[in-house]
Amino acid sequence: MSVSSEEKVEAPGGHPPHTAPAVAKTSWWKDEAQEPMRRNLGLVGVLLALFAIGAFIRPDLYSNPDWVINNIMVILTQAAAIGVVTVGMTFVIIGGGIDLSVGALIALSGVWATTLATQSFGPVGMIFTAVAVGVGAGLVNGVLIAYGKLVPFIATLAMLVAARGLAAQISGKQTQISADQFINSLATTRIVGIPLLVIILLAVAGLGWVLLNRTTFGRRTVAIGGNAEAARLAGINVRGHTMLLYALSGLCCGIAAIMLTSLATSSQAAAAELYELDAIAAAIIGGTLLSGGRGTIIGSLFGVIVFSAITNLFAIANLPTEVQNMVKGAIIVVAVLLQQVRFSSVTQFARRHGLTRAKPQT
């Protein structure tokens, strides 16, 4: 359902194949506008392949439908926190930036929200603190980048180091246990069989989709990422907008911090290790251009789920973590290669060399 709406958005820019038979010459495989759709289908294919491998290795488990459904929920739950972060990351990357500080901001928000003083304010206080700290730190990133003219890579790298330092300072380097039953129960609550954390992820992704595709904010983000100078000349407040993008990423970190705290019933300065790399990798295999100007929320979401499914499959197959990291690396490389070698260029290449000459004439 979500995929088909994706198709609709891209259609006005390209060639709507269903409505106008005159321009239907460009086949679905070559249509530039269908690129995200093809990529998402590819990722669904990867997920199905992972499922098939799992079923081949452990038929005893995969033959039990209850177990399979439960396992899908586990995969989605593990994708939840990182998925929320990836939504924010996708906005930042589409806007032509990068945010390396997301893991550190989750740790800082989580630690700040689980101090004994904050916990005394109850769940509302904890959630408010996590979100406020995330947005605040994101705004600092944004101001440094937009108004201080720092390169995003440097500004957020500095924030990565500083935020983990501050988190360690606040927590006294201890693991802070969340005694709040409401926060802890978020991870165990299920609504009609779907974990609450997964519902939060879907809600954040849905809002992100609307924001990116149905609002001027989203259009401006794409415009700035595509060509900041042209966007400025077109009257977009590029600096103000860039600042907001980092604040948005910070907001997502704050939400993810609460989700992670709830899952682990605790928080610490070393939490959410390397989430920045996971989020960037997920966005990229989901088809977001690292140079900005192009990307989809749904692609990023599939990217996160693919990584989560791989981790899960490796656990079920009892393979060591080293192999898993190598496979992850390989998948990122293949995804980026695919991004460069588009399907259209492959078919062009084939036609030019007479490999498929018969086809276009029929």
Place this chain on the structure above:
Amino acid sequence: MTNSIPDTSRRRLLFGGTAIAAGALLTACTSNEQTPTPAQTKGEDTSNPNAAAGKAVTIGFSAPAADHGWIAAITNNAKAQAGAYKDVTFKQVEAGKDAAAQRAALDTLIAEKPDVIVLLPHDGKELNAFGLKAMEAGIPVVNLDRAFPDALAYRLQIKGDNYGMGVAAGHYIGKALKAKNVASPVIGEIAGMDELELTQERSAGFKAALATYGFTVANRRAARFTADSGQKEAQNLLQALPKIDAIWNHDDDQGIGVLAAITAANRSEFFMVGGAGSKKAIEDIAADKTVLKATVTYSPSMASSAISLARLIAQGRGMSDLVELQVPKEVILASETITKENASTYLKLGF
């Protein structure tokens, strides 16, 4: 126009006011006051001749910046133990983020000529050269927990027993399962950071001890010593093994997340053994309400003992219970098993 000016400023005032209020509220929220865990020190024991004040000595100390409860406890314990002696001056240098930073900090420490140096290196191999240098300069070096490869690089080495930890966990699980008459048990293992040698040693000990009962590990996951990674790996482990008899989790800090995953999955058909011996784990074992039934220690109390022994070395005295007139060269702590029965005696050693 005249209307728009107060409008903007009101909006700004409101916005600014909210920002300041939020800031003030947040700063108030960083407070983490709680009853401090009493450090693990050896109190004044008048019957112990070693407790009597001796020559005044300066002990230099260096340990990595802590991002983990255990390392934090190491520094706290060392400080507290030094404070318990009237004849000891404690001089701590920051070890920074990596071996290079620690080497630089220690070089300045040598220049200050302390009577003895106690250090927990970032990496024993990388700090080996420093150990040699300090020993050549006539300053005895006490290596805490991460061994130097070169025997000339230290006067005393005091460390925990990672292999022994695995062995203790393996024997506890083996015995308990034999007692229950489980024929071919399903045993899970959640290790710590896999790239560390200590994790490999712990797993090797665990495997060897289980082998004596004819048992093997069915599935082994490696987490990152953090609660969130422990939660994730445990969740996957529970998926991979629909029925489990026992789990060994290497680290009690990550164990918080492991227990959260177990509670969330509603699983209780197995028992779990922890590692390190944190205060929370010992309390959980004593309360006996979770699947955590035991933990094998790797106690940061070794830092307190290292300071005591360093003092004796600097004063040229031996351990009063032993015949030798000097402190031995190597002390390896035995890994102890904490269960419900003895939890109360160990609670003061929890960190």
